[in-house]
Amino acid sequence: MSELGICSRREAARILKDASECSNHKALKSVIYVRGLPVMEGTGVKVAQDEKYIEIRSGNVATAITSDESNNKDLKEYVPYAERPWHEICGDSIVLNKPIGYVSGQEEHQHVPAVRLLTRSNNIDTDIDGILSSSLRFTKKKWSGLDLETSSVPKHIRNTLNRDGKAAVDQDNKWEATLQGYSCAGRLDLDSAGVLIFTRAGMMARRLISPQSKIKKEYIIKVTPAVQLTAREREMGMNLPPLTTDLEPFLKGGRRLWNDAKPLKPVVEAEWLQNDPTDKQEIRTLRLVLQEGKKRQIRRMCRELLGLHVVDLVRTSIGPVKIGSLPEGKWRTLTKEEVLGLFLDSPKKRKSKKKRKRKESRDTYLNA
Numbered sequence: 001m002s003e004l005g006i007c008s009r010r011e012a013a014r015i016l017k018d019a020s021e022c023s024n025h026k027a028l029k030s031v032i033y034v035r036g037l038p039v040m041e042g043t044g045v046k047v048a049q050d051e052k053y054i055e056i057r058s059g060n061v062a063t064a065i066t067s068d069e070s071n072n073k074d075l076k077e078y079v080p081y082a083e084r085p086w087h088e089i090c091g092d093s094i095v096l097n098k099p100i101g102y103v104s105g106q107e108e109h110q111h112v113p114a115v116r117l118l119t120r121s122n123n124i125d126t127d128i129d130g131i132l133s134s135s136l137r138f139t140k141k142k143w144s145g146l147d148l149e150t151s152s153v154p155k156h157i158r159n160t161l162n163r164d165g166k167a168a169v170d171q172d173n174k175w176e177a178t179l180q181g182y183s184c185a186g187r188l189d190l191d192s193a194g195v196l197i198f199t200r201a202g203m204m205a206r207r208l209i210s211p212q213s214k215i216k217k218e219y220i221i222k223v224t225p226a227v228q229l230t231a232r233e234r235e236m237g238m239n240l241p242p243l244t245t246d247l248e249p250f251l252k253g254g255r256r257l258w259n260d261a262k263p264l265k266p267v268v269e270a271e272w273l274q275n276d277p278t279d280k281q282e283i284r285t286l287r288l289v290l291q292e293g294k295k296r297q298i299r300r301m302c303r304e305l306l307g308l309h310v311v312d313l314v315r316t317s318i319g320p321v322k323i324g325s326l327p328e329g330k331w332r333t334l335t336k337e338e339v340l341g342l343f344l345d346s347p348k349k350r351k352s353k354k355k356r357k358r359k360e361s362r363d364t365y366l367n368a
Contacts (some may be wrong), residue, residue, distance in 0.1 A: 008202020014054065082343035086336050091135035093199040093339065094182065095116070095321050096331040104187040104196060117329050118179040118229040124332050136238060138177035164168075183291055185209055186318070189296060194219075194315030195323050197334075208318070208344055214291050215319040216343065218269055221286045222312040223302055230307065243273065243307040250288070250301065257300050264301070265292050318342075 015030045016039070032039040033055050081089065098104070102114040120138055179265040185208040199205050207213060225243050238258055249255050253266030269289035286300060302308040316323050320341030321334060 008206060009359070011202050032056055050057075081201065081341075082340055089201065089339065090336075091333050092201040093185075093197060093204050093334045094109065094179070094331050095326070095334060096167055096196045096198060096317075097323055097328050098196040099327045099328045100191055100193050103190055103259070104184045111190060114184065115178060115182065118182065118198065118331055119176045121176065122330050124326065124330050137180040139180045140177045148152055186293065187295075187315070188315060189299075192313040193328070195318050195321060196312075196315075196329075197318060197321065204339075206292070206341070216291055217293065217315060217316075217319075218317040219288045219298060219318055220273075220314045221288065221298060221302065221310055222283050223306075223308040223310050224282050224284075225285055226303055226307050226309040237305070241305065241307045244282070247271070247306075249305045255305060257304055260294075266276070266295075284308075326351050 008319050010030065013033055018040070021030060036200070096117060098114050101112070102117070102231060103111045104114055106113060113286060127331050146253075179198070181200045183200070183205065185197045185205040188194065188196050197204075197207075197208060208215065227238050231242060236258060247270040249272040250267045254263045256263050267288055267290050269287070271287050273285040273287055290297075298313060299310045314323075322336045326332060
């Protein structure tokens with residue numbers, strides 16, 4: 001069901017679990033049907049690879065039980081996520097212009113999670129109180145153990161994190177309500193800024209973070225010559241490479257970063273942008289377009305392959321979703337065009353080498 005785009009594996013597992021705990025499936029709001037038959041947990045229903053009649057609907061809807069192809073007109077074919085009516089998936093995914101100082105995932109020690117910015121006041125949609133009001137849910141959550149005086153959050157946005165505008169948060173302060181049920185699809189480092197997508201749809205999250213995904217991500221990076229090794233690099237026994245501005249290692253790929261087993265894939269695009277001639281500092285601007293995203297990959301690539309230190313990194317786009325004029329710390333819902341663009345040329349499931357070899361040997365035997 002996940003591969004067909006009906007729902008995520010987690011959503012399907014939840015539906016099956018609810019079905020196993022309920023004696024009467026007609027009382028359930030969501031039931032999985034295969035050719036009109038309800039599927040309960042543990043029933044072991046085998047589904048053909050080209051099966052089209054799979055759906056999720058209420059348990060109290062009359063079923064059309066049939067195994068005759070002529071009666072399939074009474075059954076409903078599945079609809080992939082990107083092909084569903086827009087009013088059903090509108091508001092499922094949002095984009096945030098993440099500032100520096102916020103972590104992408106869960107709350108960490110003295111680091112504020114980016115989800116804290118997903119408040120009603122930070123939204124720039126014009127119809128937030130209209131069409132989207134029924135699909136977006138805001139709830140208040142108390143964030144414990146956070147001291148903004150010692151947090152890494154920049155000073156100019158610290159005072160926006162609580163209602164009273166104080167520099168520190170006490171236990172009695174009520175936080176502003178944030179979006180409920182959204183998770184970060186992908187990550188962006190604490191000291192990086194730019195496009196960050198949150199979603200409540202499992203299919204969208206799978207599309208964005210799948211290793212087979214070919215979605216392009218654009219970054220604008222400012223670099224300076226690396227002067228000396230960090231303490232961690234000295235402990236690891238690293239050496240800085242000679243300073244170079246040749247981007248061939250990025251475009252060619254195949255190089256390995258320190259202690260990484262897998263070689264780097266070639267970047268899609270790499271170019272130096274024109275610098276401000278009045279800037280007296282040795283800062284250059286680099287533009288990169290990648291299709292993979294390892295932890296701190298760009299910073300490590302610049303340092304270990306070019307001898308350059310990254311002083312600023314901004315992700316400007318993820319596929320068709322661009323930062324545009326979205327202000328720092330603000331968010332908006334994805335448009336219909338952006339959602340459809342993210343699902344263009346969806347990667348197909350790759351067959352394992354063992355299966356390919358088995359098929360080749362079988363074909364050879366049959367043709368002999």
